Amino acid sequence: MxxxxxxxxxxxxxxxxxxxxxxxxxxxxxxxPTITADDEVLLEELYNLARRLDERMDTVERLVASDDPAFTPARRLIADQEKDNQQLRELEALIAEKKGIRS
The missing domain is CATH 1.20.5 (Single alpha-helices involved in coiled-coils or other helix-helix interfaces)
Incomplete structure (x- = not known):
């Protein structure tokens, strides 16, 4: 049973x-929902903004370090690590490829 x-x-x-x-x-x-063209544009703009802000932060840290030898920059992501740079190069290549396709 x-x-x-x-x-x-x-x-x-x-x-x-x-x-x-x-x-x-x-x-x-x-x-x-998938990513739209507007979302891709927004992501590209945010990526460019983040890259520019990172460059500005490096400049500010360099200026402060030149004025104050005891200054040590805050710990943050290191842009000069090869594994990070490789990922950034791949991302920039994808962005350039997308721009080339759309143009």
């Missing part, structure tokens, strides 16, 4: 429940 009861529960779960869950999440994934 228990085997029949278990079979009546497990079989519908496998053949109805599992495909329903999979198809539900596939549909959610396909209807999820």
């Amino acid at each position: 228990e085997d029949v009861f278990i079979a009546l529960i497990v079989v519908p779960m496998i053949f109805i429940g599992l495909p329903w869950v999979i198809l539900h999440y596939v549909t959610k994934w396909k209807t999820a």
Whole structure:
């Protein structure tokens, strides 16, 4: 009796429940919003702004260090690490490629 009861529960779960869950999440994934052209432009502007601000921060730190030899800059991301620079080069190449395609 228990085997029949278990079979009546497990079989519908496998053949109805599992495909329903999979198809539900596939549909959610396909209807999820993607990045728009406006979003790409905004991200590019934010990236350029962050890069300019980082350059300004380096300049300010250099000026303060020249005035005060005891000054030590705050610990932040180091722009001269090769692994970071490689990622930035890849990002800049993608941006340049996108601009080349759109032009």
